[in-house]
Amino acid sequence: MTLTAEKAGAEMLAAYEAFMSGKPITSAQKELTDRVILAGSYAAAAYEKYPFCEGGAVGALTRAFLSALVDPLDPSLDYLREVPAAGEQARAERKAGAA
Numbered sequence: 001m002t003l004t005a006e007k008a009g010a011e012m013l014a015a016y017e018a019f020m021s022g023k024p025i026t027s028a029q030k031e032l033t034d035r036v037i038l039a040g041s042y043a044a045a046a047y048e049k050y051p052f053c054e055g056g057a058v059g060a061l062t063r064a065f066l067s068a069l070v071d072p073l074d075p076s077l078d079y080l081r082e083v084p085a086a087g088e089q090a091r092a093e094r095k096a097g098a099a
Contacts, residue, residue, distance in 0.1 A: 014029075015028075039064075039065045042065065042067070043064045045064065046080055075087060
């Protein structure tokens, strides 16, 4: 079964809304919510980094959000980290753990 963007988005939104309402949520919903919040944080940071760039702020926000949803350790997000080198270190640790 192929998961469409609409279904994936609806599932993430439902998990996030359940979390924000204070209702009990499943571990899967918690995992989705954590990922959405993290992606939102990167999106906000990207938007703030380019507030006066015509159209660039929205593009940076969108790219950062989607990149963080796919992989929060994506190297393209390093410029948004408080310590940019922390991304490289975390990727090396993840690679060592997978070996």
